[in-house]
Amino acid sequence: MTLLELRDLTVDYGRVRVLDALSLSLRAGQVVGVVGESGSGKTTLAKAVLRTVDSSAGQVLVDGHDITRLRGAALRRWRRSGTVQYVFQDPLRSLDPGIRIAESIAEGLRISRVPAAVARERVESAVQAVGLGTELLDRLPSGLSGGQRQRAAIARALVVEPRLLVLDEPVSALDAASRDRVVQALIALRRSRGEQLGMLVISHDIGSLAAMSDRLVVLHRGRIVEDGLTRQIVADPQHPYTRRLIESVPVIDIRFPNRPAPLARS
Template sequence: MSAPLLDVEGVSVELGRSPATRVLDELSLQIRAGEVVGLVGESGSGKTTLARTVLRAVNASSGAIRVEGREIQALSGRALRAWRRAGAVQYVFQDPLRSLDPGVSVRESVGEGLRIARVPRAERDRRVRSALGDVGLEDELADRLPGRLSGGQRQRAAIARALVMNPRLLVLDEPVSALDAASRDRVIRTLVALRDQRAAELGMLVISHDIGSLAALSDRLAVIHRGRIVEVGPTRRVVSAPQHPYTRLLIASVPVIGIDGPDRTERAALRALIHA
Protein backbone atom coordinates (compact mmCIF):
# COMPACT_ATOMS: atom_id res chain seq x y z
CA MET A 1 0.00 0.00 0.00
CA SER A 2 1.26 3.48 -0.88
CA ALA A 3 2.32 5.94 1.79
CA PRO A 4 -0.43 8.30 2.92
CA LEU A 5 -0.73 11.66 1.22
CA LEU A 6 -1.73 13.18 4.56
CA ASP A 7 -0.63 11.63 7.84
CA VAL A 8 -1.91 13.29 11.02
CA GLU A 9 -0.37 11.47 13.99
CA GLY A 10 -1.29 12.10 17.62
CA VAL A 11 -2.01 15.80 17.08
CA SER A 12 -3.25 17.95 19.97
CA VAL A 13 -4.18 21.62 19.73
CA GLU A 14 -4.67 23.93 22.69
CA LEU A 15 -6.21 27.36 22.22
CA GLY A 16 -6.52 30.29 24.61
CA ARG A 17 -4.71 30.89 27.88
CA SER A 18 -5.04 30.37 31.63
CA PRO A 19 -6.11 27.66 31.21
CA ALA A 20 -5.85 26.68 27.54
CA THR A 21 -8.67 24.66 26.00
CA ARG A 22 -7.70 21.41 24.32
CA VAL A 23 -9.58 21.46 21.01
CA LEU A 24 -7.88 18.46 19.41
CA ASP A 25 -6.81 15.58 21.62
CA GLU A 26 -4.14 13.20 20.24
CA LEU A 27 -6.01 12.94 16.94
CA SER A 28 -4.74 10.69 14.15
CA LEU A 29 -6.02 10.43 10.57
CA GLN A 30 -4.63 9.36 7.21
CA ILE A 31 -5.69 10.15 3.63
CA ARG A 32 -4.27 8.55 0.48
CA ALA A 33 -4.26 9.80 -3.09
CA GLY A 34 -7.53 9.02 -4.87
CA GLU A 35 -9.43 8.87 -1.58
CA VAL A 36 -12.22 11.05 -0.25
CA VAL A 37 -12.37 11.02 3.54
CA GLY A 38 -15.41 12.56 5.18
CA LEU A 39 -14.98 14.12 8.62
CA VAL A 40 -18.27 14.43 10.47
CA GLY A 41 -19.13 15.87 13.85
CA GLU A 42 -21.31 18.48 15.49
CA SER A 43 -20.38 22.15 15.82
CA GLY A 44 -17.47 22.59 18.23
CA SER A 45 -16.17 19.05 17.79
CA GLY A 46 -12.87 20.21 16.28
CA LYS A 47 -13.51 19.71 12.54
CA THR A 48 -12.46 23.14 11.33
CA THR A 49 -9.58 23.32 13.82
CA LEU A 50 -8.18 20.15 12.26
CA ALA A 51 -8.45 21.69 8.78
CA ARG A 52 -6.73 24.89 9.92
CA THR A 53 -3.98 22.87 11.59
CA VAL A 54 -3.33 20.90 8.39
CA LEU A 55 -3.09 24.25 6.58
CA ARG A 56 -0.70 25.57 9.27
CA ALA A 57 -3.11 28.38 10.12
CA VAL A 58 -3.11 26.88 13.64
CA ASN A 59 -0.06 25.31 15.27
CA ALA A 60 -0.31 21.93 16.93
CA SER A 61 0.74 21.66 20.57
CA SER A 62 2.06 18.15 19.97
CA GLY A 63 2.05 15.41 17.37
CA ALA A 64 3.09 15.32 13.70
CA ILE A 65 1.47 16.35 10.41
CA ARG A 66 3.09 15.00 7.26
CA VAL A 67 2.07 15.92 3.70
CA GLU A 68 3.65 13.55 1.17
CA GLY A 69 6.04 12.49 3.91
CA ARG A 70 7.17 16.04 4.74
CA GLU A 71 6.72 17.19 8.33
CA ILE A 72 5.01 20.56 7.92
CA GLN A 73 4.99 21.36 11.64
CA ALA A 74 8.75 21.91 11.34
CA LEU A 75 8.36 24.58 8.64
CA SER A 76 8.69 28.24 9.48
CA GLY A 77 9.60 31.56 7.87
CA ARG A 78 10.64 31.35 4.23
CA ALA A 79 10.20 27.55 4.06
CA LEU A 80 6.61 27.80 5.30
CA ARG A 81 5.80 30.59 2.83
CA ALA A 82 7.28 28.56 -0.02
CA TRP A 83 5.26 25.50 0.97
CA ARG A 84 2.03 27.50 1.06
CA ARG A 85 2.71 29.16 -2.31
CA ALA A 86 3.41 25.78 -3.91
CA GLY A 87 -0.27 25.00 -3.29
CA ALA A 88 0.02 21.33 -2.36
CA VAL A 89 -2.89 21.79 0.08
CA GLN A 90 -5.85 23.91 -1.00
CA TYR A 91 -8.84 24.97 1.10
CA VAL A 92 -12.42 25.51 -0.11
CA PHE A 93 -14.61 27.62 2.17
CA GLN A 94 -18.26 26.99 2.97
CA ASP A 95 -19.01 30.47 1.58
CA PRO A 96 -17.37 30.79 -1.87
CA LEU A 97 -17.50 34.58 -1.66
CA ARG A 98 -14.70 34.31 0.92
CA SER A 99 -12.38 33.08 -1.84
CA LEU A 100 -13.88 34.75 -4.93
CA ASP A 101 -13.26 38.50 -5.23
CA PRO A 102 -16.73 40.03 -5.76
CA GLY A 103 -15.23 42.87 -7.81
CA VAL A 104 -13.53 40.83 -10.55
CA SER A 105 -14.66 38.13 -12.96
CA VAL A 106 -14.73 34.48 -12.01
CA ARG A 107 -11.98 33.88 -14.57
CA GLU A 108 -9.69 36.39 -12.85
CA SER A 109 -10.44 35.01 -9.38
CA VAL A 110 -9.74 31.44 -10.45
CA GLY A 111 -6.41 32.47 -11.98
CA GLU A 112 -5.28 34.74 -9.16
CA GLY A 113 -2.99 32.19 -7.51
CA LEU A 114 -1.27 31.51 -10.84
CA ARG A 115 -0.79 35.24 -11.42
CA ILE A 116 0.81 35.62 -7.99
CA ALA A 117 3.07 32.67 -8.81
CA ARG A 118 4.02 34.49 -12.04
CA VAL A 119 2.80 31.73 -14.34
CA PRO A 120 2.96 33.00 -17.95
CA ARG A 121 -0.34 34.36 -19.28
CA ALA A 122 -0.89 31.70 -21.96
CA GLU A 123 -0.28 28.86 -19.49
CA ARG A 124 -2.45 30.60 -16.90
CA ASP A 125 -5.36 30.91 -19.33
CA ARG A 126 -5.05 27.26 -20.31
CA ARG A 127 -5.08 26.05 -16.72
CA VAL A 128 -8.02 28.28 -15.79
CA ARG A 129 -10.08 26.94 -18.72
CA SER A 130 -9.17 23.39 -17.77
CA ALA A 131 -10.11 23.87 -14.11
CA LEU A 132 -13.45 25.50 -15.00
CA GLY A 133 -14.17 22.64 -17.38
CA ASP A 134 -13.34 20.09 -14.68
CA VAL A 135 -16.08 21.52 -12.46
CA GLY A 136 -18.61 21.84 -15.28
CA LEU A 137 -18.71 25.64 -15.58
CA GLU A 138 -19.33 26.93 -19.11
CA ASP A 139 -16.73 29.35 -20.44
CA GLU A 140 -19.35 32.10 -20.82
CA LEU A 141 -19.94 32.09 -17.06
CA ALA A 142 -16.26 32.74 -16.38
CA ASP A 143 -16.57 36.39 -17.41
CA ARG A 144 -19.35 37.13 -14.94
CA LEU A 145 -18.89 38.57 -11.46
CA PRO A 146 -19.42 35.99 -8.69
CA GLY A 147 -22.62 37.75 -7.60
CA ARG A 148 -24.19 36.91 -10.96
CA LEU A 149 -23.79 33.17 -10.46
CA SER A 150 -26.01 30.82 -8.49
CA GLY A 151 -24.80 29.50 -5.15
CA GLY A 152 -23.89 26.13 -6.67
CA GLN A 153 -22.06 27.75 -9.58
CA ARG A 154 -20.07 29.92 -7.18
CA GLN A 155 -19.08 26.90 -5.12
CA ARG A 156 -17.90 25.07 -8.24
CA ALA A 157 -15.92 28.18 -9.21
CA ALA A 158 -14.30 28.15 -5.75
CA ILE A 159 -13.37 24.49 -6.27
CA ALA A 160 -11.87 25.42 -9.67
CA ARG A 161 -9.84 28.16 -7.96
CA ALA A 162 -8.33 25.48 -5.71
CA LEU A 163 -7.83 22.93 -8.49
CA VAL A 164 -5.97 25.34 -10.78
CA MET A 165 -2.99 25.15 -8.40
CA ASN A 166 -2.71 21.38 -9.02
CA PRO A 167 -3.03 20.49 -5.31
CA ARG A 168 -2.30 17.11 -3.83
CA LEU A 169 -4.84 17.56 -1.04
CA LEU A 170 -8.15 19.41 -1.24
CA VAL A 171 -9.75 20.40 2.09
CA LEU A 172 -13.42 21.34 1.77
CA ASP A 173 -15.19 22.82 4.79
CA GLU A 174 -19.00 22.33 4.65
CA PRO A 175 -18.95 22.63 0.83
CA VAL A 176 -22.68 21.96 0.30
CA SER A 177 -24.38 22.94 3.56
CA ALA A 178 -25.49 26.38 2.29
CA LEU A 179 -26.88 25.07 -1.02
CA ASP A 180 -30.34 23.99 -2.13
CA ALA A 181 -30.93 20.30 -2.90
CA ALA A 182 -30.29 20.54 -6.66
CA SER A 183 -27.09 22.57 -6.25
CA ARG A 184 -25.90 20.28 -3.45
CA ASP A 185 -26.35 17.25 -5.70
CA ARG A 186 -24.44 18.92 -8.55
CA VAL A 187 -21.50 19.84 -6.33
CA ILE A 188 -21.35 16.32 -4.87
CA ARG A 189 -21.37 14.81 -8.37
CA THR A 190 -18.61 17.23 -9.36
CA LEU A 191 -16.44 16.12 -6.45
CA VAL A 192 -17.04 12.43 -7.19
CA ALA A 193 -16.02 13.01 -10.82
CA LEU A 194 -12.86 14.83 -9.71
CA ARG A 195 -11.94 11.96 -7.42
CA ASP A 196 -12.27 9.53 -10.34
CA GLN A 197 -10.41 11.77 -12.82
CA ARG A 198 -7.50 12.56 -10.50
CA ALA A 199 -7.32 9.33 -8.52
CA ALA A 200 -3.56 9.03 -8.94
CA GLU A 201 -2.76 12.48 -7.59
CA LEU A 202 -5.53 14.03 -5.50
CA GLY A 203 -6.93 13.28 -2.05
CA MET A 204 -9.82 15.08 -0.38
CA LEU A 205 -10.83 15.82 3.19
CA VAL A 206 -14.49 16.85 3.24
CA ILE A 207 -15.72 18.35 6.51
CA SER A 208 -19.40 18.41 7.38
CA HIS A 209 -21.93 18.08 10.18
CA ASP A 210 -24.21 16.34 7.62
CA ILE A 211 -23.51 12.63 7.56
CA GLY A 212 -26.06 12.21 4.75
CA SER A 213 -24.04 14.29 2.28
CA LEU A 214 -20.81 12.57 3.28
CA ALA A 215 -22.40 9.16 2.80
CA ALA A 216 -22.98 10.06 -0.86
CA LEU A 217 -19.43 11.27 -1.41
CA SER A 218 -16.77 9.75 0.83
CA ASP A 219 -14.84 6.49 0.58
CA ARG A 220 -14.09 6.49 4.30
CA LEU A 221 -15.84 8.25 7.13
CA ALA A 222 -14.15 9.60 10.25
CA VAL A 223 -16.30 10.66 13.19
CA ILE A 224 -14.92 13.37 15.49
CA HIS A 225 -16.25 14.05 18.98
CA ARG A 226 -14.65 16.40 21.54
CA GLY A 227 -11.47 16.65 19.50
CA ARG A 228 -10.98 12.90 19.07
CA ILE A 229 -11.67 10.50 16.22
CA VAL A 230 -14.06 8.03 17.84
CA GLU A 231 -14.73 5.92 14.75
CA VAL A 232 -13.26 5.60 11.26
CA GLY A 233 -13.79 3.11 8.47
CA PRO A 234 -15.30 2.51 5.04
CA THR A 235 -18.34 4.76 4.71
CA ARG A 236 -20.75 1.93 3.97
CA ARG A 237 -19.64 0.04 7.06
CA VAL A 238 -19.76 3.06 9.37
CA VAL A 239 -23.24 4.03 8.14
CA SER A 240 -24.72 0.53 8.16
CA ALA A 241 -23.05 -0.80 11.33
CA PRO A 242 -21.85 2.11 13.51
CA GLN A 243 -19.85 1.03 16.54
CA HIS A 244 -19.62 4.17 18.69
CA PRO A 245 -22.69 5.60 20.49
CA TYR A 246 -21.97 9.07 19.10
CA THR A 247 -21.89 7.74 15.53
CA ARG A 248 -25.18 5.96 16.11
CA LEU A 249 -26.76 9.20 17.30
CA LEU A 250 -25.52 11.09 14.23
CA ILE A 251 -26.94 8.47 11.91
CA ALA A 252 -30.23 8.39 13.81
CA SER A 253 -30.68 12.07 12.99
CA VAL A 254 -30.51 11.44 9.21
CA PRO A 255 -33.47 9.21 8.26
CA VAL A 256 -32.75 9.61 4.53
CA ILE A 257 -29.77 7.29 4.87
CA GLY A 258 -32.28 4.50 5.25
CA ILE A 259 -31.01 3.11 8.53
CA ASP A 260 -33.45 2.39 11.33
CA GLY A 261 -32.36 4.70 14.13
CA PRO A 262 -32.75 4.13 17.86
CA ASP A 263 -35.97 5.14 19.56
CA ARG A 264 -36.15 7.93 22.17
CA THR A 265 -35.26 5.66 25.08
CA GLU A 266 -32.21 4.24 23.31
CA ARG A 267 -31.10 7.72 22.23
CA ALA A 268 -31.17 8.81 25.85
CA ALA A 269 -29.04 5.81 26.78
CA LEU A 270 -26.58 6.62 23.99
CA ARG A 271 -26.25 10.22 25.18
CA ALA A 272 -25.55 8.94 28.69
CA LEU A 273 -22.75 6.77 27.33
CA ILE A 274 -21.29 9.65 25.29
CA HIS A 275 -21.22 12.05 28.25
CA ALA A 276 -20.11 9.48 30.83
Protein backbone atom coordinates in the same frame (compact mmCIF):
# COMPACT_ATOMS: atom_id res chain seq x y z
CA MET B 1 0.87 5.77 -0.85
CA THR B 2 0.00 7.84 2.20
CA LEU B 3 -0.67 11.44 1.24
CA LEU B 4 -1.72 12.86 4.59
CA GLU B 5 -0.94 11.51 7.99
CA LEU B 6 -1.84 13.02 11.34
CA ARG B 7 -0.10 11.56 14.35
CA ASP B 8 -1.56 12.40 17.77
CA LEU B 9 -2.30 15.91 16.60
CA THR B 10 -3.25 18.19 19.48
CA VAL B 11 -4.37 21.82 19.26
CA ASP B 12 -5.05 24.11 22.20
CA TYR B 13 -6.64 27.55 22.09
CA GLY B 14 -5.17 29.02 25.23
CA ARG B 15 -6.07 26.58 27.97
CA VAL B 16 -8.83 24.89 26.00
CA ARG B 17 -7.92 21.66 24.21
CA VAL B 18 -9.78 21.74 20.89
CA LEU B 19 -8.18 18.71 19.20
CA ASP B 20 -6.97 15.89 21.35
CA ALA B 21 -4.40 13.45 19.94
CA LEU B 22 -5.98 12.96 16.52
CA SER B 23 -4.51 10.30 14.27
CA LEU B 24 -5.69 9.63 10.75
CA SER B 25 -4.30 8.87 7.33
CA LEU B 26 -5.44 9.50 3.80
CA ARG B 27 -4.03 7.77 0.73
CA ALA B 28 -3.56 9.39 -2.66
CA GLY B 29 -6.79 9.09 -4.62
CA GLN B 30 -8.87 8.72 -1.49
CA VAL B 31 -11.71 10.87 -0.19
CA VAL B 32 -11.95 10.95 3.59
CA GLY B 33 -14.96 12.60 5.20
CA VAL B 34 -14.67 14.20 8.64
CA VAL B 35 -18.05 14.50 10.30
CA GLY B 36 -18.97 16.12 13.59
CA GLU B 37 -21.38 18.66 14.99
CA SER B 38 -20.74 22.38 15.23
CA GLY B 39 -17.81 23.11 17.53
CA SER B 40 -16.37 19.58 17.38
CA GLY B 41 -13.12 20.95 15.92
CA LYS B 42 -13.51 20.35 12.18
CA THR B 43 -12.30 23.74 10.96
CA THR B 44 -9.49 23.64 13.50
CA LEU B 45 -8.42 20.31 12.03
CA ALA B 46 -8.38 21.88 8.55
CA LYS B 47 -6.35 24.83 9.83
CA ALA B 48 -3.82 22.53 11.49
CA VAL B 49 -3.37 20.68 8.18
CA LEU B 50 -3.04 24.03 6.37
CA ARG B 51 -0.63 25.20 9.05
CA THR B 52 -2.64 28.33 9.78
CA VAL B 53 -2.86 27.27 13.43
CA ASP B 54 -0.01 25.78 15.39
CA SER B 55 -0.41 22.44 17.05
CA SER B 56 0.78 21.91 20.62
CA ALA B 57 1.73 18.29 20.08
CA GLY B 58 1.81 15.63 17.40
CA GLN B 59 2.67 15.77 13.71
CA VAL B 60 1.22 16.58 10.30
CA LEU B 61 2.90 14.73 7.44
CA VAL B 62 2.15 15.39 3.77
CA ASP B 63 3.70 12.91 1.36
CA GLY B 64 5.89 11.76 4.24
CA HIS B 65 7.21 15.28 4.76
CA ASP B 66 6.77 16.63 8.28
CA ILE B 67 5.27 20.13 7.98
CA THR B 68 4.31 20.53 11.63
CA ARG B 69 7.05 22.91 12.62
CA LEU B 70 7.80 24.75 9.41
CA ARG B 71 8.32 28.45 10.09
CA GLY B 72 9.12 31.68 8.25
CA ALA B 73 10.60 31.29 4.79
CA ALA B 74 10.26 27.50 4.84
CA LEU B 75 6.55 27.78 5.63
CA ARG B 76 6.04 30.37 2.87
CA ARG B 77 7.86 28.15 0.39
CA TRP B 78 5.63 25.24 1.41
CA ARG B 79 2.48 27.37 0.93
CA ARG B 80 3.66 28.57 -2.46
CA SER B 81 4.14 24.99 -3.61
CA GLY B 82 0.31 24.72 -3.60
CA THR B 83 0.52 21.08 -2.48
CA VAL B 84 -2.42 21.54 -0.09
CA GLN B 85 -5.34 23.79 -1.01
CA TYR B 86 -8.25 24.83 1.16
CA VAL B 87 -11.80 25.63 0.14
CA PHE B 88 -13.37 27.89 2.75
CA GLN B 89 -16.63 27.20 4.53
CA ASP B 90 -17.93 30.37 2.82
CA PRO B 91 -17.07 30.52 -0.93
CA LEU B 92 -17.30 34.31 -0.92
CA ARG B 93 -14.12 34.32 1.14
CA SER B 94 -12.17 33.10 -1.86
CA LEU B 95 -14.13 34.99 -4.54
CA ASP B 96 -13.75 38.76 -4.38
CA PRO B 97 -17.18 40.32 -5.19
CA GLY B 98 -15.56 42.99 -7.38
CA ILE B 99 -13.44 40.63 -9.47
CA ARG B 100 -14.54 38.47 -12.39
CA ILE B 101 -14.60 34.71 -11.79
CA ALA B 102 -11.82 34.08 -14.34
CA GLU B 103 -9.43 36.38 -12.51
CA SER B 104 -10.28 35.00 -9.07
CA ILE B 105 -9.59 31.47 -10.29
CA ALA B 106 -6.37 32.52 -12.01
CA GLU B 107 -4.96 34.29 -8.96
CA GLY B 108 -2.75 31.39 -7.82
CA LEU B 109 -1.32 31.10 -11.33
CA ARG B 110 -0.58 34.81 -11.57
CA ILE B 111 1.34 34.63 -8.30
CA SER B 112 3.50 31.84 -9.70
CA ARG B 113 3.88 33.81 -12.98
CA VAL B 114 2.25 31.32 -15.32
CA PRO B 115 1.95 32.98 -18.79
CA ALA B 116 -1.55 34.38 -19.51
CA ALA B 117 -2.40 32.03 -22.39
CA VAL B 118 -1.44 28.94 -20.37
CA ALA B 119 -3.31 30.32 -17.37
CA ARG B 120 -6.49 30.80 -19.43
CA GLU B 121 -6.33 27.17 -20.55
CA ARG B 122 -5.83 25.91 -17.01
CA VAL B 123 -8.67 28.09 -15.70
CA GLU B 124 -11.00 26.71 -18.38
CA SER B 125 -10.06 23.12 -17.64
CA ALA B 126 -10.52 23.72 -13.88
CA VAL B 127 -14.06 25.11 -14.33
CA GLN B 128 -14.94 22.25 -16.66
CA ALA B 129 -13.61 19.78 -14.08
CA VAL B 130 -16.23 21.03 -11.60
CA GLY B 131 -19.04 20.98 -14.17
CA LEU B 132 -19.27 24.71 -14.86
CA GLY B 133 -19.55 26.31 -18.29
CA THR B 134 -16.78 28.68 -19.36
CA GLU B 135 -19.41 31.40 -20.07
CA LEU B 136 -19.46 32.03 -16.30
CA LEU B 137 -15.84 33.13 -16.33
CA ASP B 138 -16.61 36.70 -17.37
CA ARG B 139 -19.20 37.24 -14.62
CA LEU B 140 -18.84 38.62 -11.12
CA PRO B 141 -19.61 36.27 -8.18
CA SER B 142 -23.02 37.99 -7.82
CA GLY B 143 -23.97 36.55 -11.23
CA LEU B 144 -23.60 32.96 -10.01
CA SER B 145 -25.90 30.78 -7.91
CA GLY B 146 -24.67 29.55 -4.52
CA GLY B 147 -23.81 26.13 -5.94
CA GLN B 148 -21.98 27.65 -8.91
CA ARG B 149 -20.01 29.91 -6.57
CA GLN B 150 -18.99 26.95 -4.45
CA ARG B 151 -17.83 25.10 -7.56
CA ALA B 152 -15.92 28.20 -8.73
CA ALA B 153 -14.19 28.26 -5.33
CA ILE B 154 -13.25 24.60 -5.82
CA ALA B 155 -11.95 25.39 -9.34
CA ARG B 156 -9.84 28.17 -7.84
CA ALA B 157 -8.21 25.65 -5.48
CA LEU B 158 -7.79 23.07 -8.25
CA VAL B 159 -6.12 25.32 -10.78
CA VAL B 160 -2.76 25.18 -8.97
CA GLU B 161 -2.87 21.37 -9.16
CA PRO B 162 -2.79 20.50 -5.47
CA ARG B 163 -2.12 16.97 -4.22
CA LEU B 164 -4.55 17.44 -1.36
CA LEU B 165 -7.77 19.42 -1.33
CA VAL B 166 -9.29 20.28 2.04
CA LEU B 167 -12.95 21.25 1.70
CA ASP B 168 -14.66 22.82 4.71
CA GLU B 169 -18.46 22.34 4.64
CA PRO B 170 -18.61 22.49 0.83
CA VAL B 171 -22.37 21.90 0.67
CA SER B 172 -23.81 23.03 4.01
CA ALA B 173 -24.98 26.45 2.86
CA LEU B 174 -26.69 25.10 -0.28
CA ASP B 175 -30.20 23.93 -1.13
CA ALA B 176 -30.70 20.27 -2.06
CA ALA B 177 -30.33 20.69 -5.83
CA SER B 178 -27.12 22.74 -5.63
CA ARG B 179 -25.78 20.41 -2.97
CA ASP B 180 -26.23 17.46 -5.27
CA ARG B 181 -24.45 19.26 -8.10
CA VAL B 182 -21.45 20.01 -5.88
CA VAL B 183 -21.35 16.41 -4.62
CA GLN B 184 -21.52 15.17 -8.25
CA ALA B 185 -18.70 17.55 -9.21
CA LEU B 186 -16.51 16.20 -6.41
CA ILE B 187 -17.28 12.61 -7.38
CA ALA B 188 -16.39 13.38 -11.02
CA LEU B 189 -13.19 15.01 -9.84
CA ARG B 190 -12.07 12.00 -7.83
CA ARG B 191 -12.66 9.84 -10.93
CA SER B 192 -10.79 12.10 -13.33
CA ARG B 193 -7.83 12.86 -11.06
CA GLY B 194 -7.38 9.38 -9.59
CA GLU B 195 -4.21 9.11 -7.56
CA GLN B 196 -3.15 12.66 -8.40
CA LEU B 197 -5.53 14.07 -5.82
CA GLY B 198 -6.72 13.26 -2.32
CA MET B 199 -9.59 15.03 -0.59
CA LEU B 200 -10.34 15.69 3.04
CA VAL B 201 -13.98 16.78 3.18
CA ILE B 202 -15.37 18.28 6.35
CA SER B 203 -19.06 18.51 7.16
CA HIS B 204 -21.69 18.14 9.83
CA ASP B 205 -23.87 16.48 7.18
CA ILE B 206 -23.10 12.76 7.19
CA GLY B 207 -25.51 12.22 4.27
CA SER B 208 -23.57 14.20 1.69
CA LEU B 209 -20.24 13.02 3.09
CA ALA B 210 -21.22 9.37 2.76
CA ALA B 211 -22.07 9.94 -0.91
CA MET B 212 -18.51 10.89 -1.79
CA SER B 213 -16.19 9.45 0.86
CA ASP B 214 -14.34 6.14 0.97
CA ARG B 215 -13.85 6.54 4.67
CA LEU B 216 -15.51 8.48 7.44
CA VAL B 217 -13.84 9.87 10.51
CA VAL B 218 -16.23 10.89 13.27
CA LEU B 219 -15.10 13.81 15.40
CA HIS B 220 -16.73 14.44 18.75
CA ARG B 221 -15.48 17.16 21.08
CA GLY B 222 -12.04 17.18 19.50
CA ARG B 223 -11.57 13.43 19.53
CA ILE B 224 -11.97 10.77 16.88
CA VAL B 225 -14.63 8.40 18.14
CA GLU B 226 -14.90 6.32 14.98
CA ASP B 227 -12.89 5.80 11.78
CA GLY B 228 -13.65 3.26 9.09
CA LEU B 229 -15.07 2.46 5.67
CA THR B 230 -18.16 4.56 4.95
CA ARG B 231 -20.26 1.50 4.22
CA GLN B 232 -19.32 -0.20 7.49
CA ILE B 233 -19.89 2.88 9.58
CA VAL B 234 -23.29 3.57 8.07
CA ALA B 235 -24.40 -0.07 8.30
CA ASP B 236 -23.01 -0.70 11.76
CA PRO B 237 -22.02 2.40 13.72
CA GLN B 238 -20.13 1.57 16.90
CA HIS B 239 -20.31 4.82 18.82
CA PRO B 240 -23.62 6.25 20.14
CA TYR B 241 -22.68 9.66 18.75
CA THR B 242 -22.24 8.20 15.26
CA ARG B 243 -25.58 6.45 15.62
CA ARG B 244 -27.23 9.76 16.43
CA LEU B 245 -25.66 11.42 13.39
CA ILE B 246 -26.87 8.64 11.12
CA GLU B 247 -30.36 8.62 12.59
CA SER B 248 -30.71 12.30 11.75
CA VAL B 249 -30.58 11.50 8.00
CA PRO B 250 -33.49 9.63 6.34
CA VAL B 251 -31.58 7.85 3.54
CA ILE B 252 -27.86 7.57 3.11
CA ASP B 253 -26.54 7.14 -0.41
CA ILE B 254 -23.21 5.34 -0.43
CA ARG B 255 -21.18 5.04 -3.61
CA PHE B 256 -17.68 4.37 -2.40
CA PRO B 257 -16.03 2.03 -2.09
CA ASN B 258 -17.70 -0.01 -4.83
CA ARG B 259 -21.28 0.54 -3.96
CA PRO B 260 -23.37 1.98 -6.78
CA ALA B 261 -26.86 1.90 -5.27
CA PRO B 262 -28.39 3.89 -2.43
CA LEU B 263 -28.66 2.04 0.85
CA ALA B 264 -32.02 2.69 2.46
CA ARG B 265 -32.21 2.36 6.19
CA SER B 266 -35.17 0.74 7.83
